[in-house]
Amino acid sequence: ENLINFKLRKAIRNIVSFGKEGNIYLNDKAPWHLIKNDKEAAGHVFNICAQAVYSLAILLGPFIPETSEKILSYLNFPKLNELSWGSINENSIRPGQSIKKPKPLFQKLEIEELKKEYKKLKEKKPEEGEKELISYEEFQKLDIRVALVENVEKVPKADKLYKLTVKLGTEKRTLVAGLAQYYTENELIGKKIVVLANLEPRKLRGITSEGMLLAADKDGVVSILVPDKDIDLGAQIK
Known part of the structure; x- marks a missing residue:
């Protein structure tokens, strides 16, 4: 609804909140421990989490399409433009569906690296014809x-x-x-x-x-x- 009405900030906040809820669910259920005694229950938890990841890939498509494409490829799904919001349901990922070994979607940046990049940006000279930024003051x-x-x-x-x-x-x-x-x-x-x-x-x-x-x-x-x-x-x- 927020996306349809172009309330983009509210939409992305809701999507991020959904992702956080999924992370809390995964940590609470701890399937890496559960699998030792109850494989079926652990499989159920993994399936729910995979469904959530699929949903996030579709919902994030308008914002970060390349990342969404990567997620879908790990889940062995078609390209983003072949799917729709209507494909999000509790049976999006069926039991037995194979998935690829995922890689980190984003590179972790250390504080020192961020400081270096910030310093580079401050020292960067404007290109020919480009004006330096000025403050509001x-x-x-x-x-x-x-x-x-x-x-x-x-x-x-x-x-x-x-x-x-x-x-x-x-x-x-x-x-x-x-x-x-x-x-x-x-x-x-x-x-x-x-x-x-x-x-x-x-x-x-x-x-x-x-x-x-x-x-x-x-x-x-x-x-x-x-x-x-x-x-x-x-x-x-x-």
Whole structure:
């Protein structure tokens, strides 16, 4: 029911709980001791446990299909895609069914190994074009706000640059943006845009740019970021 309704976390918790119950049953019955005096009773316990393992293999299929396939192969069953939840019942494994000698499904990791892997991940340098991860606290330092473009002028002797006057809440700022190849002045005037407001001021062609207009750039296509609803100037992007 949880899987059908896409309640995946609840579903996996229920499956894990079922597995734990099976483990408790196996330890309580201790068939390795029981078999010394009552082989039939021990066989019954093993059969119930095998049924539980089969059920787990089917239930875990949507989450870890490769592991489920391994379990089913040890039990001498067809591939996962040839079975269904409807195949889970108390007679899934019949008396006398042969099974293969299983191997550990997962490799046990020691604490020291985990520490080494964690250290490697921290020291790993990002690949070309890949950005380093930042913390949420670092993101909170960015002051990204909605602004209105009030005026646009071409920057002398700079074919790609515009000088923009923008209204950012109650204040006005000057931005220098390389948009002249992609937008006309009239296309920008009166448009609400998104600005990184706390970027350190920088001089470009003698003009101090007091922030950065945000835009997407891919394969020569440039698109400025704009709010999709009417919102007050100075509204913060969170």
